[in-house]
Amino acid sequence: MQFFRSHILVCGGTGCTSSDSAKIIEELDKLLVDKKLDKEIKVVQTGCFGLCEQGPIMVVYPEGTMYCKVKVTDVAEFVEEHLIKGRIVTRLLEKSSDVKDGEYAIEKSSFFKKQLRIALRNCGVINPELIDEYIAFDGYKALIKALTEMKPDEIIETIKKSGLRGRGGGGYPTGSKWEFAAKQDNDQKYVCCNADEGDPGAFMDRSVLEGDPHSIIEAMIIAGYAIGANYGFVYVRAEYPIAVKRLQIAIEQAREYGLLGDNILGTGVKFDLEIRLGAGAFVCGEETALMTSIEGKRGEPRVRPPYPAEKGLWQKPTILNNVETLANIPMILLKGPEWFASMGTEKSKGTKVFAIGGKINNTGLVEIPMGTTLREVIYDIGGGIPGGKKFKAAQTGGPSGGCIPASHIDTPIDYESLIELGSMMGSGGLIVMDEDTCMVDIAKFFLEFTVDESCGKCTPCRLGTRRMMEILDKITKGRGKMSDLDELETLARDIKAASLCALGQTAPNPILSTLRYFRDEYEAHIRDHRCPAGSCKSLLSYEVTEDKCIRCGLCAKNCPVNAITGSKKDEIPFVVDQDICIKCGVCYQKCPVDAITK
Amino acid sequence: MNTNANQPTKNDEKNFLVKEVVARHQHSKGALIPVLHEIQERYGYLPVEIQEKVAKEMNISQAEVFGVISFYSHFATKPAGKYRISVCMGTACYVKGAGSVLDKLKEKLHVKVGQTTEDGAFTLEECRCLGCCGLAPVLTVNGKVYGRLTIEDVDTILESYKNDGGIA
Ligand SMILES: Cc1cc2nc3c(=O)[nH]c(=O)nc-3n(C[C@H](O)[C@H](O)[C@H](O)COP(=O)(O)O)c2cc1C
Numbered sequence: 001m002q003f004f005r006s007h008i009l010v011c012g013g014t015g016c017t018s019s020d021s022a023k024i025i026e027e028l029d030k031l032l033v034d035k036k037l038d039k040e041i042k043v044v045q046t047g048c049f050g051l052c053e054q055g056p057i058m059v060v061y062p063e064g065t066m067y068c069k070v071k072v073t074d075v076a077e078f079v080e081e082h083l084i085k086g087r088i089v090t091r092l093l094e095k096s097s098d099v100k101d102g103e104y105a106i107e108k109s110s111f112f113k114k115q116l117r118i119a120l121r122n123c124g125v126i127n128p129e130l131i132d133e134y135i136a137f138d139g140y141k142a143l144i145k146a147l148t149e150m151k152p153d154e155i156i157e158t159i160k161k162s163g164l165r166g167r168g169g170g171g172y173p174t175g176s177k178w179e180f181a182a183k184q185d186n187d188q189k190y191v192c193c194n195a196d197e198g199d200p201g202a203f204m205d206r207s208v209l210e211g212d213p214h215s216i217i218e219a220m221i222i223a224g225y226a227i228g229a230n231y232g233f234v235y236v237r238a239e240y241p242i243a244v245k246r247l248q249i250a251i252e253q254a255r256e257y258g259l260l261g262d263n264i265l266g267t268g269v270k271f272d273l274e275i276r277l278g279a280g281a282f283v284c285g286e287e288t289a290l291m292t293s294i295e296g297k298r299g300e301p302r303v304r305p306p307y308p309a310e311k312g313l314w315q316k317p318t319i320l321n322n323v324e325t326l327a328n329i330p331m332i333l334l335k336g337p338e339w340f341a342s343m344g345t346e347k348s349k350g351t352k353v354f355a356i357g358g359k360i361n362n363t364g365l366v367e368i369p370m371g372t373t374l375r376e377v378i379y380d381i382g383g384g385i386p387g388g389k390k391f392k393a394a395q396t397g398g399p400s401g402g403c404i405p406a407s408h409i410d411t412p413i414d415y416e417s418l419i420e421l422g423s424m425m426g427s428g429g430l431i432v433m434d435e436d437t438c439m440v441d442i443a444k445f446f447l448e449f450t451v452d453e454s455c456g457k458c459t460p461c462r463l464g465t466r467r468m469m470e471i472l473d474k475i476t477k478g479r480g481k482m483s484d485l486d487e488l489e490t491l492a493r494d495i496k497a498a499s500l501c502a503l504g505q506t507a508p509n510p511i512l513s514t515l516r517y518f519r520d521e522y523e524a525h526i527r528d529h530r531c532p533a534g535s536c537k538s539l540l541s542y543e544v545t546e547d548k549c550i551r552c553g554l555c556a557k558n559c560p561v562n563a564i565t566g567s568k569k570d571e572i573p574f575v576v577d578q579d580i581c582i583k584c585g586v587c588y589q590k591c592p593v594d595a596i597t598k
Numbered sequence: 599m600n601t602n603a604n605q606p607t608k609n610d611e612k613n614f615l616v617k618e619v620v621a622r623h624q625h626s627k628g629a630l631i632p633v634l635h636e637i638q639e640r641y642g643y644l645p646v647e648i649q650e651k652v653a654k655e656m657n658i659s660q661a662e663v664f665g666v667i668s669f670y671s672h673f674a675t676k677p678a679g680k681y682r683i684s685v686c687m688g689t690a691c692y693v694k695g696a697g698s699v700l701d702k703l704k705e706k707l708h709v710k711v712g713q714t715t716e717d718g719a720f721t722l723e724e725c726r727c728l729g730c731c732g733l734a735p736v737l738t739v740n741g742k743v744y745g746r747l748t749i750e751d752v753d754t755i756l757e758s759y760k761n762d763g764g765i766a
């Protein structure tokens with residue numbers, strides 16, 4: 001094996017690829033050859049580091065220097081300064097980092113300090129397209145241990161003891177699920193991985209597949225051995241091309257190495273798997289619908305029981321686990337269930353990955369021990385709210401979840417605490433909202449989502465969610481009545497009770513939770529025809545405050561529909577014609593002296 | 599499989615494509631969706647003629663094929679415009695103003711979501727979390743990502759495509 005004095009890791013996750021990280025790699029490779037450094041220094045394309053806000057990210061080892069927002073045009077300077085002269089290019093360091101004694105390491109950054117990376121252990125560390133790198137980081141070691149030293153029931157016992165619960169939303173104990181399926185007497189069973197990632201603000205499953213696909217394959221083989229299944233499916237969203245490509249490469253490499261096939265590692269154990277693509281239906285993330293979809297049909301959910309562990313794919317016993325759940329499995333086998341159970345809270349063990357986004361400085365992926373408080377996530381790791389605005393609420397659980405208001409910011413995050421607050425863990429989207437976000441509008445946003453995605457099979461979900469959305473729409477347009485709030489609550493109760501699957505059963509949550517914490521905002525829309533956050537367009541009118549206006553004319557110049565008239569020269573005051581105004585807000589943003597109100 | 603040695607007509611081409619794809623997937627269970635994915639990937643969309651052929655080749659009813667296509671939003675029965683503009687309406691993008699970006703596009707292109715402009719130049723679509731929330735709000739044009747958008751960027755982006763490739 002060739003030895004390199006230094007490695008440059010460049011993020012090849014979706015976020016950084018979108019800001020041209022591939023071109024940075026190209027440029028690096030070219031310059032290394034030019035400077036005859038290509039035999040000493042190696043460029044590695046890795047998965048996501050998590051700090052997407054600052055992308056493209058580039059980390060230089062052995063020193064661990066992390067460079068942010070790197071552009072192709074920065075590469076020449078970096079090569080000259082860092083690689084040749086040994087001087088750090090300070091202007092490209094992350095803002096919060098301290099450079100001491102010319103040394104700066106990625107672990108010291110406030111974004112990474114409080115994190116504990118288990119599911120994401122290899123993301124941003126290895127090249128996901130090379131099985132040897134995964135193996136070098138203890139990859140497939142858990143599989144060897146499982147197949148050669150453990151009996152299937154010992155594996156299940158280990159997983160049960162670890163306390164691992166499903167990371168796909170429900171939080172069902174993984175070991176018990178496996179046990180149930182293992183007990184079924186059947187010559188054909190299946191293992192499925194849920195990589196449908198339907199929460200519209202979450203991308204951790206995608207990052208694991210993009211950054212560490214072998215960990216999922218390894219876990220699925222272990223699961224197959226544990227329950228007695230010899231075939232598996234990974235159901236991936238069609239919108240995740242990079243993840244699909246890397247997973248496909250990984251599967252082929254695993255076959256080549258004898259890790260998939262008829263006689264795995266010479267133990268006689270048989271397992272293979274294939275990828276199935278979703279086709280843009282949110283309900284297919286639900287377990288029974290997902291299986292119907294793999295069968296090649298319309299992805300409608302089925303009534304449970306029977307549970308999939310008894311009758312799943314093609315009526316055969318099947319287990320389904322989320323990507324992040326599976327990513328934990330090899331580590332639990334290697335380090336022991338006690339190690340895993342030592343992290344987290346009483347009923348929620350281990351860590352959870354969150355995709356933090358919205359009004360937050362460090363948008364990205366973070367993995368934290370269960371029980372970390374929301375405040376730590378938002379302020380210590382997330383770097384707080386941009387523009388000095390006030391934190392208003394965080395939304396978790398996507399369209400099935402709810403909001404956690406500022407008054408509960410010190411709640412330790414785990415499955416139980418979030419349910420108690422009227423939200424849920426969900427798959428891990430965590431969207432931060434500030435004072436400019438309207439809570440009625442957010443509820444409407446999620447309801448629009450469920451109306452769109454309701455599969456139509458059961459009436460409460462199909463018609464009930466539509467009715468709720470219509471009411472919300474009326475309220476955001478200032479045409480609501482106080483009695484609408486009662487109707488929302490009644491509808492919510494009925495839909496929860498009568499829907500066939502969890503999509504409908506949880507669809508009212510975004511409304512119930514915002515009503516619980518932000519009822520006054522609903523009331524302001526209805527009673528005063530006012531949107532306190534200044535976000536609902538129908539309730540806004542942009543106006544120029546004459547005493548503040550300096551008559552620079554920027555508003556009129558930028559107005560896309562010429563709704564603003566006035567003149568600098570002739571001293572005619574600027575006014576907005578409300579009939580023409582489309583409420584786009586450009587004038588509000590452009591005014592240098594904040595003379596425009598909304 | 600019978601390959602057509604003579605000059606292939608448009609119809610033969612479709613026949614050949616469907617036959618070839620179905621043959622390759624025939625061995626696997628639940629093959630209909632993978633088959634549709636691949637045909638759409640290669641042909642662009644799934645018109646009725648193709649649906650008929652798929653049903654015939656796979657020995658299933660045309661209603662079943664159509665039932666699946668209509669259930670999944672990813673499958674299109676009409677061709678898309680030359681440029682597909684897809685605005686991310688994921689939560690992170692929405693909170694950062696994706697709604698206004700979408701409104702602006704609707705207004706500029708005079709289309710609703712899912713429609714194509716009359717000249718066939720632009721199709722307007724919505725998508726959900728592209729996985730680059732750090733760049734929110736985000737849109738893509740034929741897969742190319744534009745991030746940290748403001749409403750004004752919409753004009754610049756549209757202009758750059760109008761000037762490219764002779765669209766009036
Ligand atoms: C409407 C709906 C959508 C869902 N979407 C997902 C999803 O995108 N990803 C996921 O892992 N689980 C999703 N789930 C949960 C799955 O039904 C299932 O509980 C989970 O995949 C089981 O894996 P786990 O025990 O490892 O969490 C969804 C559930 C519902 C009701």
Ligand code: FES
Pocket residue numbers: 200201686687688689690691692726727728729730731732734735736
């Ligand atoms: S929400 Fe738009 S990229 Fe994630």
